Amino acid sequence: MATLKDVAREAGLTVGTVSRVLNNRGYISEQTREKVYDVMKKLNYQPNEMARSLSKQTSKTIGVIVPHIVHPFFAKVISNLEQAAYNSQYRILLFNSKGKEEKEEEYIEACRSNRVAGVILCSGSFNTEKFKNLGFPLITIERFLDEGTAGIECDNYSGGVQAAEHLISRGCRHLLHIGGVNEQPMPADSRKAAFEDVCRRYGTEHHAVDPGRMFYDEMNYYPVIRSALDQYPQTDGIFASSDVIAAQAIQVCREKNIGVPEQMKIVGFDDVNIASLTSPGITTVRQPVKEMTEAAVSAVARSAAGGMVAARSVFPVSLVIREST
Amino acid sequence: MATLKDVAREAGLTVGTVSRVLNNRGYISEQTREKVYDVMKKLNYQPNEMARSLSKQTSKTIGVIVPHIVHPFFAKVISNLEQAAYNSQYRILLFNSKGKEEKEEEYIEACRSNRVAGVILCSGSFNTEKFKNLGFPLITIERFLDEGTAGIECDNYSGGVQAAEHLISRGCRHLLHIGGVNEQPMPADSRKAAFEDVCRRYGTEHHAVDPGRMFYDEMNYYPVIRSALDQYPQTDGIFASSDVIAAQAIQVCREKNIGVPEQMKIVGFDDVNIASLTSPGITTVRQPVKEMTEAAVSAVARSAAGGMVAARSVFPVSLVIREST
DNA sequence: GAAAATGTGTCAACCGTTAGACATATCGGA
DNA sequence: TCCGATATGTCTAACGGTTGACACATTTTC
Numbered sequence: 001m002a003t004l005k006d007v008a009r010e011a012g013l014t015v016g017t018v019s020r021v022l023n024n025r026g027y028i029s030e031q032t033r034e035k036v037y038d039v040m041k042k043l044n045y046q047p048n049e050m051a052r053s054l055s056k057q058t059s060k061t062i063g064v065i066v067p068h069i070v071h072p073f074f075a076k077v078i079s080n081l082e083q084a085a086y087n088s089q090y091r092i093l094l095f096n097s098k099g100k101e102e103k104e105e106e107y108i109e110a111c112r113s114n115r116v117a118g119v120i121l122c123s124g125s126f127n128t129e130k131f132k133n134l135g136f137p138l139i140t141i142e143r144f145l146d147e148g149t150a151g152i153e154c155d156n157y158s159g160g161v162q163a164a165e166h167l168i169s170r171g172c173r174h175l176l177h178i179g180g181v182n183e184q185p186m187p188a189d190s191r192k193a194a195f196e197d198v199c200r201r202y203g204t205e206h207h208a209v210d211p212g213r214m215f216y217d218e219m220n221y222y223p224v225i226r227s228a229l230d231q232y233p234q235t236d237g238i239f240a241s242s243d244v245i246a247a248q249a250i251q252v253c254r255e256k257n258i259g260v261p262e263q264m265k266i267v268g269f270d271d272v273n274i275a276s277l278t279s280p281g282i283t284t285v286r287q288p289v290k291e292m293t294e295a296a297v298s299a300v301a302r303s304a305a306g307g308m309v310a311a312r313s314v315f316p317v318s319l320v321i322r323e324s325t
Numbered sequence: 326m327a328t329l330k331d332v333a334r335e336a337g338l339t340v341g342t343v344s345r346v347l348n349n350r351g352y353i354s355e356q357t358r359e360k361v362y363d364v365m366k367k368l369n370y371q372p373n374e375m376a377r378s379l380s381k382q383t384s385k386t387i388g389v390i391v392p393h394i395v396h397p398f399f400a401k402v403i404s405n406l407e408q409a410a411y412n413s414q415y416r417i418l419l420f421n422s423k424g425k426e427e428k429e430e431e432y433i434e435a436c437r438s439n440r441v442a443g444v445i446l447c448s449g450s451f452n453t454e455k456f457k458n459l460g461f462p463l464i465t466i467e468r469f470l471d472e473g474t475a476g477i478e479c480d481n482y483s484g485g486v487q488a489a490e491h492l493i494s495r496g497c498r499h500l501l502h503i504g505g506v507n508e509q510p511m512p513a514d515s516r517k518a519a520f521e522d523v524c525r526r527y528g529t530e531h532h533a534v535d536p537g538r539m540f541y542d543e544m545n546y547y548p549v550i551r552s553a554l555d556q557y558p559q560t561d562g563i564f565a566s567s568d569v570i571a572a573q574a575i576q577v578c579r580e581k582n583i584g585v586p587e588q589m590k591i592v593g594f595d596d597v598n599i600a601s602l603t604s605p606g607i608t609t610v611r612q613p614v615k616e617m618t619e620a621a622v623s624a625v626a627r628s629a630a631g632g633m634v635a636a637r638s639v640f641p642v643s644l645v646i647r648e649s650t
Numbered sequence: 651g652a653a654a655a656t657g658t659g660t661c662a663a664c665c666g667t668t669a670g671a672c673a674t675a676t677c678g679g680a
Numbered sequence: 681t682c683c684g685a686t687a688t689g690t691c692t693a694a695c696g697g698t699t700g701a702c703a704c705a706t707t708t709t710c
Contacts, residue, residue: 001437001460003666014690019668026669027687044458049438050384051666054375054695061418061439069404070397070598079394082421091435093386094419096407110416112326113374114386133369135326219598251604273395273544279576328696339660344698351699352657376696379665 002043011039022047053115062300063111063119064092067099071219072244072272073287077122077141080293088301090117097123099181108134118300121145137303139296142187150299150309152292153187159285159317160194163239163267166283168202170265170325172237175199176228178221178249179210180241188241191269195239207232211245221245225252236264243268243275246282250324265325280323288315327368336364347372378440387625388436388444389417392424396544397569397597398612402447402466405618413626415442422448433459443625446470462628464621467512475624476637477617478512484610484642485519488564488592491608493527495590495650497562500524501553503546503574504535505566513566516594520564532557536570546570550577561589562650568593568600571607575649590650605648613640 004022008015013032020026021036039045053059062085066074078094085092093114095107104123108131111119118137131138137149145151167175177195180188192208199206209228211221225248229235240246246268250260258264260280268275271286292315299309333343338357345351346361364370378384387410391399403419410417418439420432429448433456436444443462456463462474470476492500502520505513517533524531534553536546550573554560565571571593575585583589585605593600596611617640624634 005666015667016669016691017689020689023668026689029688032688046434046437048379048440048666050375050379050440051695052668054373054379054697055666055668057695059375069407070400072395075395075400078419079421082394082419086421091418091420091439093416094403094407095416096404096411109371112371114416115373115375220602222602248602251602255604277545277547277573277576279580330696340697341661341699342659345659348698351659354658357658373696376665377698379667380696380698382665 001048002045003048004045006043007036007039007045010043011035057115058304059115059117060090061114061116062090062092062297063095063107063114063116065095065097065104065107065111065119065121065123067097067123069094069096072274073242073270074122076270076272076289077293080289081120081297084290084294084297088297090297090301099123111136117304118149120296120300121148137300137309139299139303141292141296144185144187149303149311150296151187151312152295152299152315153313154287154292154315154317156187156190156317157194159269159287160191160239161198162317162319163191163269163285164195164198164204166319166321166325167237167239167265167267168198168204170237170261172265173204174232174234175204175206175237175239176232176235177206177208178225178228178238178240178245179208180245181211191239191241207235219244221248222252225249229253229256229258238264238266240266240268243270243272243282243284246284246324247274247278250278250280250282261323261325267319267325271320275320276322278324283322283325284320286318286320288317291315326373327370328373329370331368332361332364332370335368336360382440383629384440384442385415386439386441387415387417387622388420388432388439388441390420390422390429390432390436390444390446390448392422392448394419394421397599398567398595399447401595401597401614402618405614406445406622409615409619409622413622415622415626424448436461442629443474445621445625446473462625462634464624464628464634466617466621469510469512474628474636475621475634476512477620477624477640478638479612479617479640479642481512481515481642482519484594484612485516485564486523487642487644488516488594488610489520489523489529491644491646491650492562492564492590492592493523493529495562495586497590498529499557499559500529500531500562500564501557501560502531502533503550503553503563503565503570504533505570506536516564516566532560544569546573547577550574554578554581554583563589563591565591565593568595568597568607568609571609571649572599572603575603575605575607586648586650592644592650596645600645601647603649608647608650609645610642611645612642616640 004015004018008018018036021028021033068074097104120139122141131147140148140151142153177192211224238249246266249266253260253264268282268284271284275282275284303309329340329343333340343361346353346358393399422429445464447466456472465473465476467478502517536549563574571591574591578585578589593607593609596609600607600609628634
């Protein structure tokens with residue numbers, strides 16, 4: 001593959017000069033500039049990012065670590081991160097930790113080896129010691145981390161409040177919360193806390209169940225939902241902590257001949273596209289994923305440029321009302 | 326961040342020696358080896374992959390270009406590629422072309438700049454000129470490309486045959502095929518061809534509809550499905566070219582009070598996890614994504630090592646019978 | 651007991667690019 | 681006339697690692 005040196009030779013210049021036109025450094029005559037561009041095109045030259053990064057001591061790559069790729073929420077996060085990265089001329093190196101701490105650490109090390117500009121961590125493990133002195137910013141999305149440079153979350157508590165109040169205002173009197181899969185404290189826990197606070201405030205009967213970690217990979221929440229509905233048969237409103245769970249709750253209701261929304265109202269969380277594709281469409285708490293991922297990428301960019309970033313950013317959520325309530 | 330030089334100094338050796346223990350090259354005494362490892366741990370040393378790649382003239386990174394991240398099939402492909410890459414010590418640089426040719430080309434150039442070991446292309450555009458003389462292997466998944474080093478597909482034709490014969494053997498007499506989103510010729514087209522061949526052979530009445538590209542991003546096939554069922558009301562069997570479409574077809578049937586599988590039998594394609602999570606579960610043609618992605622990664626690895634790889638590999642599919650038929 | 655094989659380690663060139671130091675040359679102004 | 685600003689370009693030391701060439705012991709083999 002052609003190198004700067006080849007371009008320089010072909011253009012009758014030195015590498016220094018060519019590098020200057022490439023990086024818009026110093027003074028270069030229009031004539032020289034054009035000459036260089038011509039030759040680059042002719043030789044089908046592409047700068048070697050490795051060499052560039054090595055020399056500049058920083059790369060245009062962002063490490064993204066997620067616990068799951070197939071789950072719609074994370075797929076949406078990844079997709080939006082890719083878009084945001086692209087807009088800022090970054091690339092993403094994708095890692096799937098599968099929620100395992102060892103893999104997460106291993107991937108952080110891989111990022112370090114690749115001298116990424118920063119890491120965006122959406123994963124759920126916990127070993128905070130390993131995250132010190134990494135040499136690059138560590139941005140988290142929906143995840144607590146003292147050592148992180150910046151934490152980005154949605155307003156989970158407000159989301160929980162909106163969901164619960166909505167169900168109550170729709171006439172539900174026996175509420176059920178179905179939680180996520182996390183074992184460690186997560187920002188998302190506030191959803192449940194808010195739900196319980198609201199129920200207590202209104203004096204509404206409520207229960208909560210939590211799928212264990214075992215369901216994480218498979219996204220199969222049916223057993224929990226079925227057993228929860230068997231245990232609390234009078235339930236007339238469900239607040240599910242994700243749209244995937246909500247979608248499955250709809251199916252379970254169908255099995256049991258419980259009409260949604262007539263006999264059972266269901267609110268999800270996230271607003272991923274299955275929420276609008278089920279029937280009935282799912283009323284859900286929308287996370288502004290686009291804004292959150294843009295904030296994450298721009299935090300990396302700013303931090304890489306030596307700038308300051310907010311230690312914690314909380315994005316507002318909004319209730320999207322569809323047919324399930 | 327600590328460098329090889331730091332490690333060497335601290336261990337009282339030269340960089341050459343330290344590099345040797347790192348790469349298991351030449352003879353090194355157990356004592357020296359241990360000393361080096363101790364110092365590396367002490368200094369929290371991580372080799373600089375940039376420098377390494379630059380020197381070795383090859384990287385441990387694979388570029389992955391997909392047209393969609395949120396679509397369950399591609400999410401599954403990405404997830405499996407990441408796993409396969411991890412197993413072979415590769416990392417993946419993820420790009421979302423959104424099916425746009427310009428972006429695809431841009432991303433191929435980005436891969437070239439990053440001196441990837443190879444590119445795995447699942448995207449759908451067409452400009453074959455640009456893909457010549459890249460300097461690295463170009464592996465495609467479910468995609469035709471003359472210039473590619475290797476093409477990996479599933480046996481789409483056989484899948485179509487199995488789906489159609491299954492529907493007919495279950496007693497369907499008025500079949501409908503709902504196609505995918507591609508505008509250009511794709512391996513997946515054989516699904517439809519097979520379906521039509523089988524129907525003709527059995528003398529079964531059949532029709533086919535194709536969603537345009539417009540549905541690509543949104544994965545919203547409802548309008549096509551609804552209008553197809555309005556147009557062909559006697560339909561009693563659907564072969565959908567993806568599980569996402571099949572899942573939506575089930576919903577449409579529910580809307581229209583058509584019992585699945587009693588009045589309408591539905592077969593999907595891919596076997597992504599929504600297929601087993603809908604109710605009824607979707608009978609579908611299973612693509613061996615794990616094997617296909619492993620083949621793709623190992624093709625990159627082998628090709629990077631100067632080896633030969635099959636120009637075209639076709640993987641067998643199998644019918645997974647669930648409740649929708 | 652010399653040649654060959656096995657160990658152990660050093661040295662320096664090279665990978666492709668960047669960027670600061672350093673020539674020159676031109677030109678307007680004091 | 682000399683000075684500093686403006687333009688244009690060259691040279692070379694990094695960046696962090698790899699690797700072949702080479703030096704020197706020590707052991708084995710015939």
